[in-house]
Each structure stands twice: as C-alpha cells, then as structure tokens.
Amino acid sequence: MNSIEQGGKFTTPAARNKAVKEGLRALFDERVGANQSCAPELEGNLGSLLNSVAGSLRHEPPEASQAAEAALSIAQFSLSEGRVLNVIDLDAGDLNENGRLDGDRSVGDFLCREILQPRQIPATKGPLQSSSFRGGYLSRQVRNSALKKYVEWQSRDATTLDEVRAFAVGIVDVMLAQASKMPAWVDISASKLTFASYLQVRERLLAEGSGGAFEQYLLAGFK
DSSP states (O other): OOTTTTTOSOSSHHHHHHHHHHHHHHHHHHHHHSOGGGSOOOOHHHHHHHHHHHGGGGSSSOOOOHHHHHHHHHHHHHHHHTSOOOSSOGGGSOSOTTSSOTTHHHHHHHIIIIIIGGGTOOOOSOTTOSGGGGGOTTOTTOOOHHHHHHHHHHTSTTOOHHHHHHHHHHHHHHHHHTOOOSOOOOOOOGGGOOHHHHHHHHHHHHTSOOTTHHHHHHHHHHO
C-alpha cells in the first residue's frame, strides 16, 4: 500500500506526479531568479552528502550525475507531499510493492529531458531507468553508493522537510552552475558542406571579434 492509498496529499499517482514535475520546474525557476549566494550553506554530514551526490557535476569538464538527478527527483516527491517520505522501508507505506515511489522514472526522465537538457546541463537520459532499481533503491544491483547514502539519509526519522529542501536547493544550484550559455547546435545537412560554404562561414566568423573563440572553433573543425 502506498502513501496515496493511505490518504496522502494526492488522491492519485498521476496527480502527484504532475505536481512533482511542476515543483521541479518551479524550483529551478526560483533558483534562476534568486541570488544563489543566498542558498542555505550545507555543513557537516549534509554538506558531505551533497558533495558526494553532485561530485561528477563539479568535474572539469562536468559530467552528468545519476545520483544528483535521482536524489533530486526523490526529494521533490517529499517537497510536493509536504512531508518526508521513507524511501527504503516498505512497511512505512510510502513505496509501491516494488520498493519504489510510483512514477519515479517518469519524474527523473522529465528532469533530464525538460529541465536539464534545454539548459545544456550535463544529464543522463533518465537516472531511474535502469533495471537495477527493480528491487528498490537499496537493492544489491544498485551500484551507486552516493544515491544509496541519500535515500538512507532521507529515510531517517530525524530528517526534516527543511533539510530535504535545503539539500534539493543545493543540488539545483550545483546543476545551474553548469548551465551552458552556448546556443544548441543546429542540425547539419551533409549535402551543404561544400568548400565554398565553408569559406563563407570562415570569413563570417573571422570578421567578428571573438577573443579567439571562433578561431578555436575553426581549428577544432579541421581535426
């Protein structure tokens, strides 16, 4: 029996999933519009947890973090419900019979496809698509230790909703720090890649002051 059947905030999984997705989008919009330096400073164990979950996003160059995407998706379920969900104990009543939140995959896919990728933030195709989660977030097949740490932390009796929100804000800010200002690449038609076309593009690029960036693009294009 899941939290919805037990009389949670939402009457159906579909209604909750819609609210969770809207909540994710609103959280990103909120952080884009806010002074991110005012974000809660995560210290101690919570700060270490955030660093573990978001680690690969801070690489140079940054890489997608499955743990950060999954943790943020799971956290938003709690934020939308208005209470901290236990995501490891079936007896707590917040999980379905497979030991997962109903709709977690759909929410994770939405996060990547609709929020991260349009901002060109490094993202997976969906953090919870793997069949390794069939037995729950702590199943033996799950190899992501950072995600396991997160779900264990969220499921403690002592974890508060304010802490979950602070953690979610921290992840969003790390993700937004990796957002690219470059426009998305357009589709290239191979039939139009003639030498004459190249020369036209070359002259247009070199005619604009770029501080060296356009010249680097041309050099990279020859490799």
